[in-house]
Amino acid sequence: MRPVVTVEEMKVVDAEAQQHVSLDALVARAGAAVARSVLRQLGGAYGRRVVVVAGKGHNGDDGRVAASRLRRRGVGVSVVDAAAADERLPACDIVVDAAYGTGFRGEYREPEVPEHARVVAIDIPSGVNGDTGEAATGAVRADVTVTFAALKPGLLFAEGPLRSGSVEVVDIGLDVSGAGAHLVEDADVTDLLPRRPRDTHKWETAVYVAAGSPGMMGSATFCSLAAMRAGAGMVQLGVPGAGPRDLPSSEVVAHGLPAERWDIDVLGVVGRCRALVLGPGLGRSDAAAAVVRRLVAECPVPVLVDADGLNVLGEAREVAQLTARRSTPVVLTPHDGEFARLAGSAPGPDRLASARDLARRSGAVVLLKGSTTVVAAPDGRSLLSSSGSQRLATAGTGDVLSGVIGAFLARGLHPMEAAALGAHAHGRAAGLGLPEGLLAGDLVGLLPRWLSGVMAR
Template structure:
């Protein structure tokens, strides 16, 4: 995983470094110069303007300028605090004006026509914590950042202004980072091998979703579970006796409209994970069933989505933490509930969508609810009650179509059923879901396309 550190945390990392500042500046300048030469395609005859501020960010830019000058690049270094109305013509503009500690607005002159823009650490004017742009910063073609990613490169306006982001190792110790970006290799490492004597019940899940006349969400969740590797998928829509439109391979089990949680709990002896909520409805019976299921002491791990989250919203400070030990499944440790809210659902659960520090907001909700929280968005943020956070950048606007969240719910249940811990299952499901959307991309993509491409997303994971 790629470490992510806040500006405050990065300040502590810098302060703890055994090397003096001038050594770190030299390394940062060298990394910046390498990125500049790559963008330029060489040095001979190239013109570069470096805009440098007075802090370490500016020092990094000046160090890069010295290296580029020695390579034969024609250089002009300008003071960020005293820029002309029009910048000199150039092939590349290096933005080393202000770093993550900048406060205020930054509205510089227009970049030279036709010049690429390379930002140092973060684009000047972008908040390193929130990604909010203050003023009208330059949009970089590339950003070279040091030691670790900063949240502002992943959140808010950051991704659209940072361009391609490269993390340069300059010898700083970021092993204590509390947040990371998930990569395909991480998901591959988390997924267990299927044993030779595997059978369907070793990865069995139960999807309780939909309502009479509203079964689409249930079908999509079941398809997501199937395509993400569940060995057996049981599907129930409370109050619906028969569901002829369900995927062929699922096993339909009838549940009553009221008191259905007792029937589920009586039948989970061989079920490893449960998903509940998509399309379930918000009536009293549905809400009571969700609360009874989630609150039971002997249930399997459960994913709660959609209307299931609404059922839990009445008690915004309700702690869902309970260590559970099920016969034949060994001792349970840590959270056994995964909540998967979008912004509106997060607010109903007592969270703070749109908070300046999104990572802290998701951490706080996970801690208060005693559950893993998967906060949908770009990027997806997953937190557990202990404060671990991962960001999943695989998904994008292609997934902004009805039903894709239901597919994610099913995929997450399938990964829980295969033995992943809730935190890793949530992160892996979000990554695979995002990659499936990318692999399925075409105009007119629908949620079923995402489910259908989950096997391809699994197949493309790197091998050990």
């Protein structure tokens, strides 16, 4: 996992470092790292030209150190004052953006970059908010961003990924071991997802899915099949109000539940399973609300609540009353609309802070869906997944995600890790599919292909 540090957290890290190392030494290390990156991209120094756009702050200081080092290597370097730069920069091979860093607030308009010149940003492209990734139209669009010690949220959210290009994280001697957020990667799935023992049996990783209703079976089917494809040895699917003709025919063991008060039936059997997935396609009736709330409060195994389950669960204060009665964790997986109903307002531009706040108020692990998904625990610890893409913006893929996380819970992962690694696997599997026209059913089939590859490493 790669540490992710907010702007305020980075200020603390910098201050602590300066108790042992001078600011000048840190600036020298940062500038040297930028110079090395530029030289690699130039492929040599002779005859090459670089323009450094430098502001008055420490970001500009990093750029000026890089300029000095590049000159010593024989590169032709011009340093331009960011506040007085012409509308168009002089001809060059690379522009180094050292105008403003992560602490910048406001709007910045990048000077016009010469044709074919690459742009290397220091720490974060100027004009991009370090915590939210928000950016005005004129903000820098870099080919490479050299950032120090840890990723910044602004590189992962909103405009950040589009404007930062390839991100290089450079160690300059700052201690980020206390980072409260981390970005998950493929290797984390390989290392953390428990492998099924040779002598295992199906009930050791069983999942109960309470989902669907007559005429609304698609979400229940996607969720339960995804759980099986993600490693659940047995999936029991209970569908309220369903008759035999309503139930899907597959490897999933499906059965009908009473139309009302079906919590009694679920509580009678769920103890044999390792996780409960609750919500997709249940509807939003008062009867459904009463059942969902009781199951969240009393189910003896980890519970994931999604879709209609979230819509009937109530606001954060009411959820907290339910989670306080539990000895095992609850995972909530809202999209922005569901989040607004739980939290009382939509996620703000700082999605990491928004997810942390709802997790704290609800007492649950919160997965806030997005192209970069945030998973936050009630104590503020957070994991991020940046594997999502526009391929997943189609009906049913959220139900698939719920099934994957349910399976990961059943395989023994901690709920925060199950949610984050499930989101990562979900996005990476989608990446194996067609860039246009990917369907939720396609995604179910791609999951074991991706998981088999990553678990074989």
